[in-house]
Amino acid sequence: MAGASSVAPAAATSDSSSASVTAAAKNLISAARSVAGTLRVVGLADGGDKLVQFNPLKPGKITGSVAVTGLTGGDTALVGIDYRVQDGNLYGVGDNPASAGVYSVNASTGVATQVTRLSVALSGTTFGVDFNPAANALRVVSDTGQNLRQPFATPGAATVADGALSYAAPAVATGVNGAAYTNNDLDPNTATTLFVLDTALDQVAIQSPANAGSLAPTGKLGVDAAGATGFDIYSVLRNGSPIGSIGLAAVNGSLYEVGLLTGTATSLGAIGADVTDIAIPLVQR
Template structure:
C-alpha cells in the first residue's frame, strides 16, 4: 500500500465547469495498442479496434486531440509522433525527428492550446515539449517536482496523466493539471515549463500506476480512466478540478487497463435498440430437453446484455443472462428449474417458447423470439 501525505489542498484554480448535462465521447488506449471508444454515460459499452501501422515492437502511450486541426494524435513508445485515424485505427508518422527519448512507463500527453505545443510528462518526472507539426523535440523542460511548502514537497511525483484546460483553437489562457498516482492526488503543474507541482487535492481513493486523463474542451470536466488498488477493471472517473475529488461513473468495458485517454466532444444520444440475430439449440427429445435445457446465442452489433426466458405456456421453465462489452456474440444456457422440469413430466410432446430481451448500455432494448418442439 502506498503512503500518502496531502495536507491542505491548494486553492488556486478558478474554474467553473459546465454542468454535465450531455455525455462526453471518449477514446482511450488499452491492451497492446487498441483504440477503445465509449460514452461517459455508458462506459461499460465500448467499441474496439487495433492501432495499425506502428513500427515493430512499438506501442501508443499517449493520445490527445489537437485544437488547431481537431485531429487525434498519439505518442509512440519510441518518442515518435503519429496522427491517428480514430475510425479505422491507422496511423501516419508526423515528421522525421529527431524525436525525444522517453523515460518512464506511464505518460501524460496533451496539447497546450495557447502555443500549439505538446506537453509530455512521465511517472519518473520527465517533462518535455514537442512540436506537433514536425514531431521533433521542442524542449526538455524542468523535471517534475513539488514546490517548496507544498504538502507533497520532498516526495517523488508519479504523474500518469496530464490535461490542459480551455483546449480550444485560439485559446489565450490555460492551466495544466496532472494526476499523481504516487500520492493519489490531482496537482497543478505551474509553471508547466519549470515542472513545479502544487497539490489541488486528494482523489479520495487509492489508484494503481496505470491510467489516462483529459479535460473536455467544452465543459472543462476532467475525465480519468483509473484502476483502484487491488482491482482488475478500469473505471471512468469524473475529476473535480477544484478539489481533486474523483467520482466513479462506472466500469470501462474490456479486460485491459486504459493507459491513455482523450475527450472527443459531446456524445450522440443513443436511442437505437441493438440489432441481433437469435439462434437456439435444444434437443428434440423431451427427456433430454428436460435435463439439458435450452442454449441460445445472439450476435449483437454493440455492447449488450441478453436475458433469456424459456416458457411452456404461462410456466417459466428456466432463465439465463449473458453480457458482452462490445459487438460480439453472447451465448448462454437456460437450465430448467425443478418446477420447470416437473411441468414437462408425463407429456408426450411440448412446444416451448424462447424469448430473449437484448438491451444495450443506454437502456435501449429489442425482443427476439423462437420456439422449440420436442417429443
C-alpha cells in the first residue's frame, strides 16, 4: 500500500543465520507492541467452527477458545475471518458454497450474527478473506482463482465477481488462499495494497488492480505452504495514520512473520491449535 512502509527482517542466507533472523522478527513485533499494546491474534480453528486467541510471540499458548455458533442458511463453519476498520468488528464467511453467509462474530463468545449472504457461489476448497479499508468492501479469493467483492457501504448490495486471479491473463492462478490489505485505518490520505499468499508457488504477491485479479510476485516464502493458510497484516498506527505493517501467516501449524516485499517467512513457533485463518484485532489490549 502506498503511504506505508513494510517492515520485514532480512532473508536468511544460511542455517547459522536463522536464529538472528527469528530474533529480528520478534523484535519487530515487540516494536509494534510498544505502539499498540500487547499483540493478540484470533485464529479460526478446528475446521472453521472454533475461534482461538494467542500472542504471536507465544503462539503455542492458547489464551482463549470458543465455539462458533449462530450460523444459518446451510453454513456449518467459517472459511475465513477478518476485522473491519469501519466498526472494529470481526467478520466471517460461511461455507455454504451456493450462498455463503457473511457474519459479524463476537470473538469472545463465538456468537455469529448474519449480516448478508454472498450472491455469487463460492468456488474452491480454501479461501482468503479480508476487508478493503478504503473501499469498505470484503474481498474473497480462492484456490481456484475466484476473486469476489462484497460491498459494505450500501446495505443489501450484490456480490461482484471480479476478474479471475492471474499472473498472466488468460491463465488462471490456482493456489491463492490468503489475502490481506495494508493500512487498516480511516485516514482518507492513505491508500491500501492487497497482498496474497500463493500456496501453489509458495510466494507472496501483490494483487493490483485488485478488481482485475492481476498478480505480481514479491518473493518466495522459503517454506512449503501447501494447504489452507491464514494471513493477515497488522497496521502499526500513530495518531490514526499508518507508520508500518507486519505480515503474519499461519502455515502448516506454525506462525510466521512474512516480509511483504521480500516474501521471506520467519518462524515464530508452532501454534497450539489447528488454525486455518487468522485475524489481528485492530485495537490491541
